[in-house]
């Protein structure tokens with residue numbers, strides 16, 4: 474491996490641009506890009522400022538890239554990751570890692586056998602105030618967590634004229650809203666609380682049954698009630714049809730001593746509730762080194778989503794040459810998300826409580 478990590482990207486859409494910036498900002502080189510056709514690869518390579526365009530994935534894998542970032546529609550993740558891992562390259566694969574738990578488990582096993590680093594961008598873990606909340610739970614400041622609740626709401630599919638590849642199960646998989654954004658919430662809340670969701674009961678909702686000429690079979694929203702391995706309970710509402718909500722991931726962890734609330738749309742502060750006083754803890758005024766580690770500009774100079782990606786890619790690249798930094802989301806976390814998603818679908822179908830495969 475060269476001193477500077479050489480990264481390749483598969484895909485030329487929204488996530489490819491975010492990953493391309495993060496690769497550069499973490500000191501890597503964007504070596505090559507491959508999209509769905511040679512023409513699109515060329516256009517994407519120019520737009521992203523890559524050294525070269527690859528006509529095919531094989532061509533990209535034959536090059537000197539150290540790590541490949543898979544940024545394509547969900548159903549393509551498994552075949553692409555199989556090829557990347559078979560070529561002995563490290564891999565970053567977008568969430569959802571795969572469209573079924575069986576596929577996700579296979580990818581975990583293949584990456585382990587190949588001895589490559591394999592990560593999934595559950596990037597909300599990289600907000601400093603998320604690390605602050607996690608530290609307050611871990612060191613006992615918040616007290617045992619009794620309730621975990623919140624929502625992840627968007628509105629970009631609220632109208633019946635709204636459509637996307639995610640609506641097509643052949644491209645997006647059998648779950649849409651939950652697999653797309655519900656998994657972020659579950660990953661984040663499990664990460665911060667240290668709890669694991671053990672069983673749940675869920676109802677999935679298709680609010681818009683027809684989008685243009687396309688009948689809709691996947692969920693626009695889901696409501697979930699769950700229990701954790703620490704005997705706590707929680708609930709979650711996930712929606713892509715909630716007018717006015719753009720990317721509103723919000724949670725509250727109600728501990729015996731403190732309630733901790735985080736809002737992804739206002740990520741520079743953590744609300745800390747107590748019987749006597751409520752506080753808004755601002756980034757940069759935190760004592761926890763775990764939070765300070767992800768601070769890149771002084772307090773009052775807002776950090777955001779791209780900074781999370783930069784930190785995630787920097788930590789992934791660090792793991793290629795040494796031990797994985799604490800909190801780096803891996804394929805195992807992608808498998809976990811696939812299992813929670815499956816439990817949500819199973820519960821909604823059977824109208825019953827379902828155990829989440831540990």
Ligand SMILES: NC(=O)c1ccc[n+]([C@@H]2O[C@H](COP(=O)([O-])OP(=O)(O)OC[C@H]3O[C@@H](n4cnc5c(N)ncnc54)[C@H](O)[C@@H]3O)[C@@H](O)[C@H]2O)c1
Pocket residue numbers: 483484485486487488489507508509513544545546547549567568569594595596638653
């Ligand atoms: N981690 C996050 O915060 C986050 C946010 C948004 C999207 N995502 C995930 O990123 C992935 C991509 O989403 P997006 O929003 O960038 O989609 P997009 O539609 O903007 O881009 C997808 C790209 O993949 C290309 N593509 C399709 N099939 C391909 C193939 N077989 N080989 C090469 N390229 C191919 C398309 O041409 C397009 O350029 C999805 O899995 C999505 O769930 C993650």
